[in-house]
Amino acid sequence: MFTIEVRDHIMIAHSFRGPVFGPAQALHGATFVVDAAFIADALDANGIVIDIGLAHDALKAMLGPLNYRNLDEIPEFNGKNTTTEFLSKHIYDGLANAARAGELGRPGVELKALRITLSESHIARASYEAPLW
Amino acid sequence: MFTIEVRDHIMIAHSFRGPVFGPAQALHGATFVVDAAFIADALDANGIVIDIGLAHDALKAMLGPLNYRNLDEIPEFNGKNTTTEFLSKHIYDGLANAARAGELGRPGVELKALRITLSESHIARASYEAPLW
Amino acid sequence: MFTIEVRDHIMIAHSFRGPVFGPAQALHGATFVVDAAFIADALDANGIVIDIGLAHDALKAMLGPLNYRNLDEIPEFNGKNTTTEFLSKHIYDGLANAARAGELGRPGVELKALRITLSESHIARASYEAPLW
Amino acid sequence: MFTIEVRDHIMIAHSFRGPVFGPAQALHGATFVVDAAFIADALDANGIVIDIGLAHDALKAMLGPLNYRNLDEIPEFNGKNTTTEFLSKHIYDGLANAARAGELGRPGVELKALRITLSESHIARASYEAPLW
Amino acid sequence: MFTIEVRDHIMIAHSFRGPVFGPAQALHGATFVVDAAFIADALDANGIVIDIGLAHDALKAMLGPLNYRNLDEIPEFNGKNTTTEFLSKHIYDGLANAARAGELGRPGVELKALRITLSESHIARASYEAPLW
Amino acid sequence: MFTIEVRDHIMIAHSFRGPVFGPAQALHGATFVVDAAFIADALDANGIVIDIGLAHDALKAMLGPLNYRNLDEIPEFNGKNTTTEFLSKHIYDGLANAARAGELGRPGVELKALRITLSESHIARASYEAPLW
Numbered sequence: 001m002f003t004i005e006v007r008d009h010i011m012i013a014h015s016f017r018g019p020v021f022g023p024a025q026a027l028h029g030a031t032f033v034v035d036a037a038f039i040a041d042a043l044d045a046n047g048i049v050i051d052i053g054l055a056h057d058a059l060k061a062m063l064g065p066l067n068y069r070n071l072d073e074i075p076e077f078n079g080k081n082t083t084t085e086f087l088s089k090h091i092y093d094g095l096a097n098a099a100r101a102g103e104l105g106r107p108g109v110e111l112k113a114l115r116i117t118l119s120e121s122h123i124a125r126a127s128y129e130a131p132l133w
Numbered sequence: 134m135f136t137i138e139v140r141d142h143i144m145i146a147h148s149f150r151g152p153v154f155g156p157a158q159a160l161h162g163a164t165f166v167v168d169a170a171f172i173a174d175a176l177d178a179n180g181i182v183i184d185i186g187l188a189h190d191a192l193k194a195m196l197g198p199l200n201y202r203n204l205d206e207i208p209e210f211n212g213k214n215t216t217t218e219f220l221s222k223h224i225y226d227g228l229a230n231a232a233r234a235g236e237l238g239r240p241g242v243e244l245k246a247l248r249i250t251l252s253e254s255h256i257a258r259a260s261y262e263a264p265l266w
Numbered sequence: 267m268f269t270i271e272v273r274d275h276i277m278i279a280h281s282f283r284g285p286v287f288g289p290a291q292a293l294h295g296a297t298f299v300v301d302a303a304f305i306a307d308a309l310d311a312n313g314i315v316i317d318i319g320l321a322h323d324a325l326k327a328m329l330g331p332l333n334y335r336n337l338d339e340i341p342e343f344n345g346k347n348t349t350t351e352f353l354s355k356h357i358y359d360g361l362a363n364a365a366r367a368g369e370l371g372r373p374g375v376e377l378k379a380l381r382i383t384l385s386e387s388h389i390a391r392a393s394y395e396a397p398l399w
Numbered sequence: 400m401f402t403i404e405v406r407d408h409i410m411i412a413h414s415f416r417g418p419v420f421g422p423a424q425a426l427h428g429a430t431f432v433v434d435a436a437f438i439a440d441a442l443d444a445n446g447i448v449i450d451i452g453l454a455h456d457a458l459k460a461m462l463g464p465l466n467y468r469n470l471d472e473i474p475e476f477n478g479k480n481t482t483t484e485f486l487s488k489h490i491y492d493g494l495a496n497a498a499r500a501g502e503l504g505r506p507g508v509e510l511k512a513l514r515i516t517l518s519e520s521h522i523a524r525a526s527y528e529a530p531l532w
Numbered sequence: 533m534f535t536i537e538v539r540d541h542i543m544i545a546h547s548f549r550g551p552v553f554g555p556a557q558a559l560h561g562a563t564f565v566v567d568a569a570f571i572a573d574a575l576d577a578n579g580i581v582i583d584i585g586l587a588h589d590a591l592k593a594m595l596g597p598l599n600y601r602n603l604d605e606i607p608e609f610n611g612k613n614t615t616t617e618f619l620s621k622h623i624y625d626g627l628a629n630a631a632r633a634g635e636l637g638r639p640g641v642e643l644k645a646l647r648i649t650l651s652e653s654h655i656a657r658a659s660y661e662a663p664l665w
Numbered sequence: 666m667f668t669i670e671v672r673d674h675i676m677i678a679h680s681f682r683g684p685v686f687g688p689a690q691a692l693h694g695a696t697f698v699v700d701a702a703f704i705a706d707a708l709d710a711n712g713i714v715i716d717i718g719l720a721h722d723a724l725k726a727m728l729g730p731l732n733y734r735n736l737d738e739i740p741e742f743n744g745k746n747t748t749t750e751f752l753s754k755h756i757y758d759g760l761a762n763a764a765r766a767g768e769l770g771r772p773g774v775e776l777k778a779l780r781i782t783l784s785e786s787h788i789a790r791a792s793y794e795a796p797l798w
Contacts, residue, residue, distance in 0.1 A: 001527070001528050001529060002526070003484075003526045004483070004523070004524070005524050006522060006523050007522040008522070009387045009388065009389070011294050011386070013293050013295035013336070020179050020181070021184070022186065026334050026335065026336070027279050027336045028277050028278055028279050028295060028335060028336065029277060029279035029280070029294060029297075029336075030277050030295055030296070030297045031296045031298075031387050032297075043484055043485065043488075046417045046420070046482075047485045048419070048480070048482050048485075049484055049525070051420075052483070052519075052523050053421065055523075056522070056523075067289070067294075068294040070292070070293045070295075081179055081181070083179075083180045083181050084137070085136075085137060085176055085181060086176065086180045088135070089135070089176075120185075120277070121275045121277070121299060122140070122275065122787060122788075123139060123141070123189070124137070124140070124185050124189075125138050126135065126137045126138070126182070127136045127138075128135050129134050129136075130134060142787065142788070144689075144694060144785070145693055145694050146678035146693050146694035146735070147678075149445075151445045153445050153450050153453075153504065154445070154450075155452065156732070156733040157676075157733055159733050159734065160678050161676050161677055161694060161734060162693060162694010162696075163676050163695070164695045164697075164785055164786050165696075166786060166787050200688070202693060203691070203693065213446060214446035214447070215446075216445075216446045217403070217451070218442060218446070218447060221401070222442075253696055254696050255406070255654060255655075255672065255674065255698050256406040256455070256654075256674070257403070257404070257405050257451050257454075258403070258404050259402060259403045259404070259448070260401070260404075261400070262402075263400060267793070268750045268753070268754070268791065268793050269750075269791060270789070270791045271789070271791070271792075272788060273788040273789070282578075286580070286583050286586075287583070288585065309751065312683045313745060313747075313748045313750070314685070314746070314748050314750060314751075315791070317685050317686075318749075318789050321789075322788070346579060347578055347579035349580050351534045351535075351536055351575060352579045371685065386584075388521060389521075389538060389539040389588070390536070390538050390539070390587075390588075391536070392534065392535060392536045392537070392581070393534070394533070394534050395533050395535075396533060406654065408653045408655070410556075410561060410653070411560055411561050412545035412559050413561070422599070422600040423543075426545050427544055427561060427599075427600040427601060427602065428543060428544050428546070428561010428562055429561055429562070429563045430561075430563040432653060466560075467555040467556055468558065468560060469545070469558070469559045519543070519563055520541045520565060521565050548711075552711050552716050552719075553711070554718065612712060613711055613712035614712075615708075615711075615712045615713050616717075617708055617712070617713060618708065620667070621708075654672070655671060655672040655721070656669070656671050656717050656721075657670050658668060659667070659668045660668075661666050662666060
């Protein structure tokens with residue numbers, strides 16, 4: 001099983017609802033360092049999972065609508081807590097759609113799974129991993 | 134599959150028995166940077182695996198009896214080599230008990246697995262991962 | 267010249283004023299990983315610059331009023347851009363006052379300088395360093 | 400499931416063939432920071448997966464023929480793109496042979512899988528993981 | 533004294549002349565993770581040393597002619613060993629010229645010094661730091 | 666000003682005397698990740714500060730007598746607290762002697778200063794820096 005993994009980041013504001021979040025119920029923010037892992041059983045004819053440059057571009061395109069935003073104001077997230085783990089799946093969903101649609105430089109069926117990891121600090125991170133098919 | 138992972142550390146002394154350990158048979162020590170990963174198939178109603186603050190607290194509580202200790206003097210470890218991989222499972226066992234008992238802010242059956250990783254230096258680490266059920 | 271340096275972090279929201287900031291003029295946020303370095307010409311009788319545990323406590327006390335906040339709403343920062351470099355000096359000022367007042371476990375005159383470094387992502391950071399006297 | 404993971408690195412030159420590689424079709428180079436993970440279901444009588452010192456030696460021996468080389472000139476790689484993912488599997492293959500042959504200080508059947516990760520920069524890495532049997 | 537520091541990287545091939553370099557006399561390569569630090573005594577009216585986005589752009593522009601190249605073939609480097617420390621100064625020289633010429637979004641005289649650090653692996657790096665005036 | 670910096674580590678046991686140390690008065694231990702920086706005003710004829718391989722060897726030679734030891738049993742440290750900052754200077758002293766004696770592959774007078782940094786965890790480190798002459 002082969003994996004390539006690329007890194008980018010976003011800087012966002014948000015707040016959480018629910019007493020479990022304590023002081024994080026107030027409007028605050030985070031830098032999320034985002035690692036996107038693309039997983040395949042076999043390399044293609046070029047000897048790659050997908051092109052690392054293309055992987056960076058796909059991740060940046062996915063992160064664009066989130067970056068420098070107050071996530072509380074994004075309609076798609078209404079009524080949701082945009083936690084680190086929730087955002088991991090949100091980014092997974094976007095990149096999984098691109099992968100299945102063959103937009104990552106390789107037929108979607110040749111990719112197996114994705115794993116998205118968001119580091120919110122030097123001592124905490126979350127991830128979401130799932131098969132594509 | 135969702136994962137959250139939190140980091141803490143301990144600073145301990147110990148020695149090993151067995152020629153395979155070479156100079157590490159002498160009393161020496163280590164800083165173990167400990168990452169505890171909590172894994173679940175689904176988020177709870179708050180949009181989290183478990184609360185990251187609670188995860189930090191649970192890990193710190195588990196590490197407390199080890200920190201600033203000579204592990205050779207802890208009766209529970211009598212006759213054991215407290216290797217990096219052994220300690221990974223020891224910490225797993227404690228946190229797994231807490232998870233199964235529902236002490237991590239969520240019914241134990243909603244958690245799936247834990248993974249404990251101990252980095253002993255910038256070039257070596259060990260981990261133990263297992264399902265909770 | 268001896269230095270000890272301890273690390274903590276804050277998660278904040280803020281916005282900037284001025285076209286140079288481009289999209290960061292919108293409300294967004296950041297995790298700042300904060301390193302506080304305490305510098306002295308000589309060690310004390312215990313063989314330390316200051317106690318590392320105390321240094322952690324002093325840094326955490328300084329960061330408390332900023333953590334989980336929207337910095338735009340803190341009166342002290344009215345009319346200021348709370349940039350990474352601005353916040354480095356803000357934290358320096360607070361810790362420098364504590365150092366000069368002898369609140370760090372050692373007469374202030376025995377400390378020489380502080381350096382505060384804020385990492386806003388894996389690819390950008392800022393710092394402020396200055397003598398205490 | 401227990402894992403130990405050790406780190407080393409190589410500094411190589413190479414070039415790629417295929418328009419997908421863009422400017423990387425020219426002769427260039429890379430530092431690959433290599434993590435080799437050794438995975439077992441149970442610890443041995445010493446309380447280890449395999450000896451970490453031996454793991455470092457095995458990885459270094461495997462990397463020796465690649466280090467400070469132009470990979471384009473190594474006959475074994477003729478007609479191949481020595482991508483980060485390709486090299487991950489190449490190193491896996493060598494260490495897997497050593498593991499199966501019992502050269503890692505433990506009967507090969509007691510080891511379960513290997514995972515080799517090559518970081519080519521602070522923002523990109525690749526890995527290959529597979530069972531040994 | 534304020535500093536901002538931004539990170540990028542290059543992937544190059546090169547070789548060294550001189551017995552001190554041992555196996556590195558052969559054509560090999562490196563990923564250099566490059567940190568560029570911009571140092572000023574005071575912040576500007578926006579509360580910054582220079583804009584971090586502009587700093588990233590300036591560093592990328594400076595690195596472009598080196599990236600994905602065999603440095604042995606760059607005429608400017610004829611007869612030079614393109615060591616990590618040599619390249620640190622080369623990048624310093626380019627960014628220092630830009631700084632002095634006021635191309636970094638601020639009058640050059642308001643900047644004080646630059647420091648360029650190149651990490652060639654997880655265990656070795658070099659830097660060059662000098663005043664601008 | 667040019668700097669090269671190399672990394673190694675030691676794993677030691679020790680204890681401290683003095684109430685300021687709290688629980689660290691008990692026998693415990695640490696992994697110290699050690700960075701040794703060699704500083705010069707000019708590069709030599711080969712284009713280097715000193716050879717990075719030689720720097721690694723010199724650091725390893727200096728660390729050898731400390732590694733896998735209980736520092737409380739080393740006569741040279743009798744009556745001393747072997748704190749992170751104390752050990753930084755101890756390692757500085759050894760490497761400074763080597764540098765002044767011309768044992769680092771370059772006349773000692775051509776080297777200007779050394780800086781030794783010991784990271785004791787992901788959140789705390791100490792350093793000692795001083796001119797050689």
